[in-house]
Amino acid sequence: MELAMELVRMNIRLYLSSEQTCNYLEQEESRSLFVDPAIKINSSLISQLSQNGFRRNGSLLYRPHCNHCNKCMSCRVICRDFKPSNSQKKILRKAKLLDWKLVPMKFTQEHYYLYQKYIEARHIDGDMYPASEQQYQSFLICGDIPQLLLEIRTSEGLLICGAAVDCLDDGFSAVYSYFDPDFSQLSLGKLIILRLIEHCQSSQLAYVYLGYWIENCRKMAYKKNYPPMEFFNRKQWISEPVNHNADMDL
Template sequence: MSSLKTLVFFATPPHDCSYLDDRDATTMFVDPRATVDKKLYSQLTALGFRRSGSHYYRPHCEHCSACIPVRLNVNHFRPDRGQRRVVRQNEDLTFNLVRAELTEAYYELYARYIEQRHHDGDMYPPSREQFSSFLVEGATESYFLEMRKNKTLIGLAVIDALDDGLSAIYTVFDPDEEHRSLGTMAVLWQIDEARRCQLPYLYLGYWIRECRKMSYKTRFRPIEALLNGHWQTLPNDG
């Protein structure tokens, strides 16, 4: 079994940044031959790593530190007026946590989301192989949160269980239901689930101040950021 002391890391050559124009990015990966169990995955996450399928990575850019790992202490979180409104808007939905797997219904929702919301991104065009390698493979404890309206699947959030919390991996939803703010709703549900499981943290991945698509993360307060190797609360203007 691998440990932090025995892990080997690799860095990619510089490549175009997916989030900031005119910048190069370098990514550090855990050796894919390593055996990463839940304990090691939890330790890596606390150090700022993320999971994408079977790969564990973090930004390692020489001249840029814009990607900041963020997490919520769920016991300190209190929803604001807008977040309470999102909960009310979705009171007609049912939520069900299931094991992560590839089904035709899940893939069809994912494909619609990528085709209509991210047709200019790295994940276009979608494929079943991409869905499985990105969202199903790799984790020791990974789940899908189904969001259904009258039994129809309209949202799907991918969640990993860690020793000290949950990790919000990805969320897709029916583009016709955009008015429901299902991305925000999924985070709010995961906050409640972490509390129910008596886990202190919900990890939200990376936040980039200049990236508009990530601005929603700092609406959850108080939010903690990994800065200079230490988790610390971001100021309200952060």
């Protein structure tokens, strides 16, 4: 209950959504706990909430809060102890001629066109299609918190990958990544995570937060490939994801 007491002290309200069909688990109902959207999001707040299993989507901070299921677990990589696997070393070798850097988050047509190409190639059947400039900005850019944009370019300077990253007190939160489908053989989604881990290691930052992981969900299986990791079970961070019946404690 420490988080709930701190939010009360800060005069921050939480709202519980109504139940709706789960996007990840068939025959399940889901609902989420939202931080009052009128609250200004700053670095301290988003860091504290991330440490308590919350996630950012645009200007909204939320956490799954389902009645009978606790399978959506926030996960984070323990960067200090991470060592790439053989397959991840292969990805890094393939990327040795690619340039990458972290730049301030801002809207550019170059990044938007890449995002649009990615959505049209990979998510034409999803609620993010069709892409628009307004959607891109409202989804990824939140000016009240420190953010960075990870860029990956070819040696000729062609932008082939981008990732929006929130800067936390103890590391990075990977918000969303997009890449040129013509370069999918380079495993750019995996490369982004590896580069973020590398940067945290060199900067002595503890964690890369990867959002929510669900056991037996194919779309999220990749998130467990960066051990050692920790998973938040609504009360504490644990080294192994163990599903418990959901409870109502914050």
